[in-house]
Structure formats: C-alpha cells, structure tokens
Amino acid sequence: MNVRVRLFAAARQAAGRDRIELELSEKATVGQLRQRLAEKFPALSSLIERAMFAVDSEYAADGHEIPADADVACIPPVSGG
Amino acid sequence: MIYLTHEPIDTAAVLEAVRSPAAGAVVLFLGTVRETTDGRRTSSLDYECYAEMAEKKLAELEDEARNRWSLMECEMVHRLGHLSVGESSVAIAVSSAHRRSAFEAGLWLIDRIKEVVPIWKRENYADGTSDWVHPGPAGATTTQET
Numbered sequence: 001m002n003v004r005v006r007l008f009a010a011a012r013q014a015a016g017r018d019r020i021e022l023e024l025s026e027k028a029t030v031g032q033l034r035q036r037l038a039e040k041f042p043a044l045s046s047l048i049e050r051a052m053f054a055v056d057s058e059y060a061a062d063g064h065e066i067p068a069d070a071d072v073a074c075i076p077p078v079s080g081g
Numbered sequence: 082m083i084y085l086t087h088e089p090i091d092t093a094a095v096l097e098a099v100r101s102p103a104a105g106a107v108v109l110f111l112g113t114v115r116e117t118t119d120g121r122r123t124s125s126l127d128y129e130c131y132a133e134m135a136e137k138k139l140a141e142l143e144d145e146a147r148n149r150w151s152l153m154e155c156e157m158v159h160r161l162g163h164l165s166v167g168e169s170s171v172a173i174a175v176s177s178a179h180r181r182s183a184f185e186a187g188l189w190l191i192d193r194i195k196e197v198v199p200i201w202k203r204e205n206y207a208d209g210t211s212d213w214v215h216p217g218p219a220g221a222t223t224t225q226e227t
Contacts, residue, residue, distance in 0.1 A: 008199070009129060009201035009213040009215065010213035047215060050215065054131070057133055071133075073131055073199070075131070076201070076215045077215040078196070078198060078199055078200060078216075079200070079201050079214035079216060080128070080135075080159060080194055080195065080198050080199075080200025081112050081159075081170070081194040081195040
C-alpha cells in the first residue's frame with residue numbers, strides 16, 4: 001500500500017518537501033515505515049531514530065499497524081512552548 | 082479554549098478570557114523569545130506545527146489539567162511563524178477559586194506542551210546560521226545543522 005508521510009522541521013528541510021510517499025506492504029507497521037524512511041534519507045537516519053510517528057493525529061508505537069489511507073506524520077523531538 | 086495563531090498574542094484578551102466571578106486567582110504564563118541560547122545570540126525564531134494534531138493535543142492537555150485541578154477557565158495560545166527577540170511565543174492563562182491550583186496547572190501545562198505538542202522552533206542566530214531544535218534525551222538539546 002502507498003503511505004503518505006508528513007514531514008516537519010529538520011526532516012522537511014532536509015527532504016526538501018513536506019510530504020513523501022512510501023510503498024509498504026499491507027499491514028505494514030510504524031517500525032517498518034521508520035526503517036524505510038531512514039533508508040530513503042540516510043542523512044536523516046539519526047533524527048528518524050529519535051522521532052515519534054503519528055497515525056491519524058495519535059502517537060503510535062513501532063508495533064502499530066498502519067491502516068490504509070491513514071494520515072501518517074514523522075514527529076521529530078518537539079520544541080514548542 | 083485553545084488557539085494557534087500567526088498574529089502577535091493579545092495578552093490582555095487572554096487574561097480577560099479566564100476572568101470569572103468564581104475565580105480568586107488568575108495565573109498567566111508567557112513564553113518569550115530569549116536573545117541568548119547556549120552562548121549564541123539569537124536574532125529570531127520560526128515556529129511551525131502539525132496543526133491538526135497540535136490542536137488535538139492542546140485540547141487533551143486542557144482536559145487533563147481540568148481533571149487534575151479544579152479550574153474555572155483555561156486559555157492557551159501558541160504563536161506560529163516568525164518571532165523576534167522579546168516577543169511571546171505562547172500564552173497560558175488559568176483561573177481557579179484559589180491560587181495553588183492555578184499556579185500548579187499553569188506550570189504543568191507548559192511543561193507538557195514542551196513534551197508532546199507537535200510544534201517546532203528554528204533558532205536563527207545573529208551570525209546568519211539557523212538550527213531546528215530537536216531536543217535529545219535528559220534535557221540535552223541537539224540541533225540539526227541546516
């Protein structure tokens with residue numbers, strides 16, 4: 001399945017765009033997405049390692065299965081406030 | 082109530098929003114842009130966010146604060162976009178019958194915003210360089226060179 005991932009901050013800047021598409025297997029997990037993202041952007045791998053991921057605006061652990069058409073975002077360590 | 086805005090924060094309006102005849106205490110926190118960080122001079126900050134999730138998380142934090150403390154009103158405003166030194170990036174105002182709840186809730190809210198809300202800042206330094214701020218473990222701030 002095709003998964004669109006929103007990118008923010010340093011990840012967005014390094015990738016040069018605010019979302020990317022990854023081809024993943026059906027029932028792929030957040031952990032698999034994390035791995036695929038790091039493979040696609042090796043310069044970002046240490047940031048991706050420290051990032052959380054959100055599925056439909058909820059933080060999701062690496063074991064979480066990504067539903068088709070989910071809104072997925074890479075959330076590197078936040079710095080609001 | 083919770084807002085994200087690209088406009089300067091109207092502090093007076095934030096305070097007015099939480100006044101209540103039932104409240105004996107009103108506490109306001111302002112996060113302001115500091116001119117020095119880790120020995121480097123900041124000229125400005127840029128904030129970006131994942132708006133849909135940030136609003137959701139801020140609403141959840143207000144709910145949790147109301148469960149933990151007896152609060153009358155709660156108003157949070159986070160500013161986005163370009164900010165100069167001295168400007169306010171975030172305002173949190175809470176009111177309660179007595180002061181302890183207001184102080185404790187206000188502190189808890191800013192601490193939790195800094196941990197869970199998907200908002201990020203980029204430090205723009207006086208020397209012309211910039212870093213996105215992505216804090217590391219145990220409070221150490223590591224940044225991504227642009």
